[in-house]
Amino acid sequence: MKKTLGAVAAAAAVALTLSLSACAATPGETSGEINYWLWDSNQLPAYKQCATDFTKANPDIKVKITQRGWGDYWTTLSNGFVAGNAPDVFVNHLSKYPEYAANDQLLPLDDAVKKDGIDLDIYNEGLADLWVGQDDHRYGLPKDWDTVAMFYNKNLVEDAGYTEEQLGNLDWNPQDGGSYEKAIAHLTVDKSGKRGDEAGFDKNQVAVYGLGLESSGSGQGQTQWSFLTGTTGWTHTDKNPWGTKFNYDDPRFQDTIAWWAGLADKGYMPKLETTVGASVADAFGAGKAAINTQGSWMIGQYTSYKGIETGIAPTPTGPDGKRASMFNGLADSIYAGTKNPEASLKWVEHLASADCQDVVASTGVVFPAIKSSSEKAAAAFEAKGIDVSAFTTHVENGTTILFPISENAAKVDGLMVPAMDAVLSGKKDASSLTEVNKKVNALFE
């Protein structure tokens, strides 16, 4: 215990000294320096450009950008809240902001939106609404969005005799997996060259898996299985946002997970135990998997592997005859304890404006939240030779499902990660999730 407490105390002390020195370095309001945090290093150059433009227009305000990896980002941010030295403005995530808002750590933006006449209709549909809390206050302005698609290895697909058209028109159902499973099976090759759907295929000696595996996806399954469950009519919660009852006991969900876990059993997908410490994208880059389902924020990485020609196809259609993809959006939020709310607000408004989002679009890394900027981003990808229609189709055809927003997100994760791991590794049946669902829902009682 001593160690833990010691560590906490040390962290607190370090945070304190940091905050003191930070205070000394920037004596409050007059200097007008704003601290801005983000986690994605790929987007850093774009936002540095935004900051330069911003300072040019507002010479009194300087923006200091800090990039921190996803893992450290949130603990450092929490420590910052406690110590009172959190960044003035930071990139926020849907799974995190409800807790911060409930603890009064975020500055409501309603007045500013009203006063400065910000038009929320310029953003892609639904994105702005995600950031209105349970108390009906707005805690963020949309910056970008992402959907899910299939990245595939063009050479492997060609060798298997599949055309890109065929791959873009697969269908799926939880009973036999449809043509989606057939494609995955056929793309799987064992060490002696036998394909997954041929007699004599050795599932214990697989050289190339049809489908890559990242993780069990916890309770959201954003890139792992939500594009499948979304086509069955199943939803994560009773309502979204702010659901208070989860539906992991629903047979539609459990059948989907059981089918998916079955792929590992058949040898078409790596076993969960082999993914610990491994990067699903790097395995794809090494030619060890033919298809990966991933989010649009990974486009850059997937298309940059040397010697691998990557294609992008939309996710399969499901029992409802449509495709589905989770739709997640990030936003910029302001820390309630900021010493410089006026300048922070200005910066957030700049980030949420077409001026900055066009800059982000031009780098071709992510899709900005503003509709017109999104189109520019698609054009920027196009110019790099990357067809991103597999991602944009969901937005155009309204086949998106919103990222589930609820309270207790971290605690739901704490229950769902081990539970989903157990099912995917074959230790437990998918029906075991009914029991877990009771525990999840007990969090909201």
Added chain:
Amino acid sequence: MTTLTKHPPAPTFKAPQLSKRGRGPSKLRELRIALLFIFPAMIGLVAFSLVPTIRGIYLSFTEYNILGEPKWIGIDNYTAIFADELFWNAMAVTIQYVAINIVFQIVIAIGLALLMQSVAKSTFIRAALLLPFLVANVIVALLWFWMLDYQIGIVNEVISWLGLPRVAFFGSEQWAIPTIAFVNVWRHMGYTALLVFAGLQAIPHHVYEVASLDGASRTRTFWSITMPLLRPVLALVLVVTVIGSFQVFDTVAVTTGGGPVNATRVIQMYIYQKAFGESDFGYASALSVVLFVILALVAFIQMKFLRGNESDLD
């Protein structure tokens, strides 16, 4: 003290007088100097151990998410702990880790110490044994994480080259804890061996001479002389390593993060997850207090049982 003993003893008849006159002020001065020396250590103890411990005990009776104010809820956290499957799982996993870690570490350390004493007498080799201990825990963990990787790890490359099936060292539920225990045995064995080695050096030579005169075999000498006389050192090593391994965290945090499923969710990992992952600092503090009590008991029992504070040499 030392300067006094170096001087020739004062005449006995004068001594009581001197000490009588000198006792008050000099004792006080000694105390002052002592306090001066203790002070820096006291700051650390009070600021980083005592205050946080007391605050931790207080927080264990509250509901506290670090951003709000702690709310007193009495012993609710403690009753919840006893009904918490994950707590019991964490204890079972931790004890499994401790058992594997301690048995291998102590046995290997004694072996190494014996080698250091009678075979490997070069300072270079003795120092080399300590090398893994000089590398930071996290680095060691990442190094092995990489070497034992299922796909690209060198160990699995060798295994598959030998024609054996690859092993998911960190990924499978059966292997994860033994693997993590092994990594830490590897890192700590040199250090533990050094402690045991120091203990061996302290055993007087004449006992061994007498034993060899009596015609005792090497095995007999080891079990009847070395081991009993090594007991105080072993007791210390055992207490320190048991407490240390109960607190295993970094190796787990940078490799499996508690998984697969709950196979490596050791108690410290669970505490960390509750506090920093789920912002449940009250519950995490209660778990910490429980761990504190368990460790205090373990240390107490070990010291009593092994009579670590007395030596057979006396």
